[in-house]
Amino acid sequence: MEYIIEVFNIVMEPNMARRDELANYFSQPQSTPHRRYEVCRAYFLERQTDRQIASRFGLAVTTVRALVRDFATDERKRVFFTETPKGRRPRPTTPSARQRIRQLRQQGLAVGTIAERLAREGCPLSQAHVARLLVAEGFPPLRGRGMPTPPGEQARDGSEVPQVADVNAVDLTPHRVGPTQTAGLFLFTPDLLALGIEQAVQRAGYPGSKMIPPLQAILALLAGKLLGKRRISHINDLNFDAGAGYFAGLNVLPKSTYATDYSYRTQRQMNEQFIDALVARLPDEDHRRRKDFYLDFHAIPYRGQEAELEQHWVPMRNKAKPSVMAFVAQEAERRIVCYATANIVRKEADTMAVRFVDHWKEASGRYPARVILDSRATVYAGLSELNQRSIGFITVRRRGAVMLRRAAAETARAWQGCQVIQAGTRSRNVQYLDQTVELPGYEGVVRQLVIKGLGHDKPTFLLTNDLPRRYPARQVIMDYARRNHVEHNLGEKITFFHLDCLASEVRLNVDFDLTLTVCAHLLYQCLGQRLKGFETCTPAKLYRKFVNTPGHVEIKCGELRVIFAKRSHNPILKEAHLDRPTAPIPWCGGLRLRMLFA
Secondary structure: OHHHHHHHHHHOOHHHHOOHHHHHHHHOOOOHHHHHHHHHHHHHOOOOOHHHHHHHHOOOHHHHHHHHHHHHHOHHHHOOOOOOOOOOOOOOOOHHHHHHHHHHHHOOOOHHHHHHHHHHOOOOOOHHHHHHHHHHOOOOOOOOOOOOOOOOOEOOOOOEOOOOOOHHHOOOOOEEEEEEOOHHHHHHHHHHHHOOHHHHHHHHOOOOOOOOOHHHHHHHHHHHHHOOOOOHHHHHHHOOOHHHHHHOOOOOOOOHHHHHHHHOOOOHHHHHHHHHHHHHOOOOOOOOOOOEEEEEEEEEEOOOOOOOOOEEEEOOOOEEEEEEEEEEEEEOOOOOEEEEEOOOOHHHHHHHHHHHHHHHHHHHOOOOOEEEEOHHHOOHHHHHHHHHOOOEEEEEEOOOHHHHHHHHHOOHHHOEEEEEEOOOOOEEEEEEEEEEEEOOOOOOEEEEEEEEOOOOOOOEEEEEOOOOOOOOHHHHHHHHHOOHHHHHHHHHHHHOOOOOOOOOOOOOOHHHHHHHHHHHHHHHHHHHHHOOOOOOOOHHHHHHHHHOOOEEEEEEOOEEEEEEOOOOOHHHHHHOOOOOOOOOOHHHOOOEEEEEEO
């Protein structure tokens, strides 16, 4: 017994255990928990200062203070050591359990479902353990985390996942496609063919892919505009409508996220070429005659938060708000929007008139005859450039205090009177001064009309260069008043085509969105011209009476047939000969469209 005690004392001699590498374990801790423990022990037990501890362990003084503070205030920071859980360890997986896991996976069950089945059968295993066994058995994962739900299955919110839009998945064999809520979309197909939409897309050079070529992409995004969707994200409502897909030459329309991705792949030059190609195909009885145009700006408001946009005046709100400025040119006689851009900033606004006339010269081969424009569209030097190009103009002049005093100083005999016709048949008696003035930056003199009686407290000043000929003062006043048609059409686009959806959950390139809006408005104008008595109707009225119609779609005898539901206005569509077969549709495999009205 004494021998054993002596041997124990020799083994436990302290000097035998004191080695430098073991001592460094305490003086130079490597792990974060160990370092935190040594710092707190030195501070609270050994009573060392924070600077001493920082020097001892090579830490910053602020770090030592933070560790001490956390130890004193947070009880969770006082746990430095972990204990090994007691109890029996789980038994290894039996061959029968492995066999059962293989059987359940072959049924297509997920890891979580397999673990639940095993627990009910008395063999509890964790999901992680089941996943490791499946990998060891060579089973691939059903669907990784973050991967999209396959078409036809239910998403996590319980909704069904639609098919993927693919031009190669379109079934053009004779069969009954099924019911559709968007049969009215096919009313625009004859005009799409007449305007040469395929050639316009090719000329613009819009991007595309093997699954969604450029033409199908434009038609798919245009469908949402033609249906007047309040939010572009609502095009997801059409992902299960095969009729809407066949309108665009696809099996189904692409999802809303595709709209965002595609819009930011487009460029300004593409949008200009696209609109120019469509306008060039419009019927024009006197295409050689130079045209008059109305030019105007409109602020498209942004209703979100923290917008990195310029402040522009929004008439509906009667104040300046973050918005995107849009410039629009409308042909005066046919009321057709021939040019539109939202790719401008405030400092570029006064150059837009000259930019437009140069663009129109390049697109059509001739300058406009006359432009009626807002004062923001150019400056006096810009008016001089228009005059040098032999382009007439009518614009309002910003009135100042000196101009108002001069007008007030005129005698009553200097004022002349006339009657102008405003909206509809309403008339108004006005008085005007017909003068010639010189402007800074303008070469020569210009005609100025000072008008009272237009409904404003102060006189209105109009400027014109009397080109291509001199017009009576009454005609000049009425021509400028008709510029409100542009503002009215822009109001239609805001309300029906929803250009004010800048804060939508699906963001679109604003210039591309404006281009789609111009195209949709043009198609509604063409449809209205076909329908007797509806030539001047708004898009909202045409949509309500004709386009918003359900029906059935089928492919039969080399034709894509759309059977419209019975409605009171169907006889008007028949009278317009819309029930006749169209020319072959390139984006539908050469099928002809035949619309049948009950």
